[in-house]
Amino acid sequence: MPIDATAPYDDQNVFAKILRREIPAATVYEDDYALAFNDITPQAPAHILVIPKGPYVSWDDFSARGSDAEIAGFVRAVGTVARAAGLVAPGYRLLANIGAHGGQEVAHLHVHILAGRPLGPMVAR
Ligand code: 5GP
Secondary structure, three states: OOOOOOOOOOOOOHHHHHHOOOOOOOEEEEOOOEEEEEOOOOOOOEEEEEEEOOOOOOHHHHHHHOOHHHHHHHHHHHHHHHHHOOOOOOOEEEEOOOHHHHOOOOOOOOEEEEEOOOOOOOOOO
16 A cells, blocks of 8 residues: 655664564675665566665655755665666666655655666656
8 A cells, every 4th residue: 555655754664674674585785884685576577676774755855854964875876776786778767656646555765766678658658
């Protein structure tokens, strides 16, 4: 069910549990600012989620409260993961869902990296 992106951060969300190593994930990258792992229900041949290590609900929350170092570190990590996976050619898509209309289901900021086939229209029509 989509979340309310204006709600306070809930540290019981599934990605907080992955960050605390309480539940497993297929990790592909980690640094001081970000963790990247394969989506459990991939929607493309490559479907990687990149999350910041800090407690941020959404891109909106992160861009408002995150430090410059956290934001720079996270944005660089997304690029590093995509390059390391060899996705720059032939290309990939970044997606960050925010709140109910965005279809956000997990209340910890995550950027989807989708790739491996032509991804079609940007949104459902
Ligand atoms: P959202 O709709 O919030 O943008 O996307 C949430 C994503 O998290 C979905 O693509 C879903 O498959 C993925 N997901 C949900 N629970 C888990 C989990 O426990 N492990 C992993 N690896 N991915 C998850």
